[in-house]
Amino acid sequence: MRNIMNRNFALFIVISIFLLSGCGPTVTKSVYLSSDFEPMQIDSIVVPLPLDLRINTNEEFGYWEKIQKGAINELKQRGYNVIKLSSIPENIPSVDEELNQIHPPWLKEVKIPSGRYLLIIGLVDFESRFTFGSLATAELTGYLYDLNKELMIWHNKGVGRDGQAGIAGMLLKPLVTDTAIRSSISLLMSGIPIKERD
Amino acid sequence: MRGGGKNMICFYASPPQNFKKNLGRFLMASFIIFLAGCSARTTVQPLRPIVRIEKNSINILKPVLRFEDLKKEKRSYSDEINYSRLERGLLRLTKSNLAQKGFSVEVVDQEISYSEEKSDLTESEDLFKLELSKGYVSSKAKPYLQQKCQNPNKMLLALAIKIYKGESGAWFPNTGTILPNTHKSCIYAALIDCSSHKTIWKNAIILREIPDDEDDEDFIKAVTRLFADFPTPL
Numbered sequence: 441m442r443n444i445m446n447r448n449f450a451l452f453i454v455i456s457i458f459l460l461s462g463c464g465p466t467v468t469k470s471v472y473l474s475s476d477f478e479p480m481q482i483d484s485i486v487v488p489l490p491l492d493l494r495i496n497t498n499e500e501f502g503y504w505e506k507i508q509k510g511a512i513n514e515l516k517q518r519g520y521n522v523i524k525l526s527s528i529p530e531n532i533p534s535v536d537e538e539l540n541q542i543h544p545p546w547l548k549e550v551k552i553p554s555g556r557y558l559l560i561i562g563l564v565d566f567e568s569r570f571t572f573g574s575l576a577t578a579e580l581t582g583y584l585y586d587l588n589k590e591l592m593i594w595h596n597k598g599v600g601r602d603g604q605a606g607i608a609g610m611l612l613k614p615l616v617t618d619t620a621i622r623s624s625i626s627l628l629m630s631g632i633p634i635k636e637r638d
Numbered sequence: 639m640r641g642g643g644k645n646m647i648c649f650y651a652s653p654p655q656n657f658k659k660n661l662g663r664f665l666m667a668s669f670i671i672f673l674a675g676c677s678a679r680t681t682v683q684p685l686r687p688i689v690r691i692e693k694n695s696i697n698i699l700k701p702v703l704r705f706e707d708l709k710k711e712k713r714s715y716s717d718e719i720n721y722s723r724l725e726r727g728l729l730r731l732t733k734s735n736l737a738q739k740g741f742s743v744e745v746v747d748q749e750i751s752y753s754e755e756k757s758d759l760t761e762s763e764d765l766f767k768l769e770l771s772k773g774y775v776s777s778k779a780k781p782y783l784q785q786k787c788q789n790p791n792k793m794l795l796a797l798a799i800k801i802y803k804g805e806s807g808a809w810f811p812n813t814g815t816i817l818p819n820t821h822k823s824c825i826y827a828a829l830i831d832c833s834s835h836k837t838i839w840k841n842a843i844i845l846r847e848i849p850d851d852e853d854d855e856d857f858i859k860a861v862t863r864l865f866a867d868f869p870t871p872l
Contacts, residue, residue, distance in 0.1 A: 495681055495682065495683065495824065495842040495843065495844055496681055496682060496683050496684075497683075498683060498684060499681075533774070533776075535769060535772055535774045537765055537768055537769050537772075537774075538769065538774065538776060545776075545777060545778070565681075565822070565844065567681065567818070567846075569679075571816070573814075573816055575816060575817075575818040576818075577818050577820055579708075579820075597708065599708050599804060599805075599820050601805075601817050601818055601820060602815075602817070603815060603816035603817050603818055604814055604815060604816065605809070605814045605815070605816045606814055608814070609814065609816070
């Protein structure tokens, strides 16, 4: 009897280890990762509200804070300290080509209250619609800049999508939208290297 | 009893007939809704009031075509896309749309060359054109704009297409999960005044597919819609 209990306990431990190992943050390939990106050197990252880089900026989108919060959580899970900004700093261009430069000339004009590293996230595309069910797609782009060196040190993209068929799928539209957004944040931030804790 | 028998027959016969009819209607409606979701869709700004401008002569810059793989495979070129035909199509449609509005148009820097390896000069010129097509004039692009905009009585039209290859749509019958495809083509256009270097008009449209050819019906519709609120000459 004790033997069976011991065996079950061992099995429980093995399964728990497997499950817990799957819960930690994972790192995937980024679009661009500079050799200047040294996680241990980064004390804190400033995260302002995301930019609107969509074609139709008139279309309503109520998830700006959700994206910011999601990105902050992902950074914290990776071991970084975060400074949240409830606005977008001045002089940041809302054109993808301007953001995507190794030495952006506009970076020297950007002023933030504190911190050296600035994470800019942009919503490039968003679609949430009904079909025979509901579908949602969200595309995010992200850039991490070193303000002291006036340098882009990381860039990545994340495209999240979800959908559910049928009448139930139509009713689940808010959930489908939420999943697509969360998935895009997770894919975007999965390229940030993990900072080893001291 | 006879009547009752009739009624009974009706009673037994009608529910399955109604059920079949309703099921048929339901399936037909579902199919139509499903098909509606399958057609090529576009995202564009709502139509704005058309403004009238003094100048009536436009120089069109050769369009920039960019390819990007959303699966991060770091490809900047795809053999699957017929670049020259799409460029030709965009130019042809743009010229006809502007001519209909009453403008005289001329295409500048017409040489067409596509290769996987681009020189730094072509690359930076393409970047300037791409920014201009979004109506953005950066400090770096100003000398380029001055070079292309020597006649102050003219206007400059910058065009660009960015093609994104994403993932195809999918359906998982066991869970009911459906996934939209993430391929798309973004077409940008901006009209810049050569005397002030300011953007007079700009627009962009997302076509949620990769056009096969310049004659692709959805591509033609998208370009036509792009210029729907383009200014008209006085």
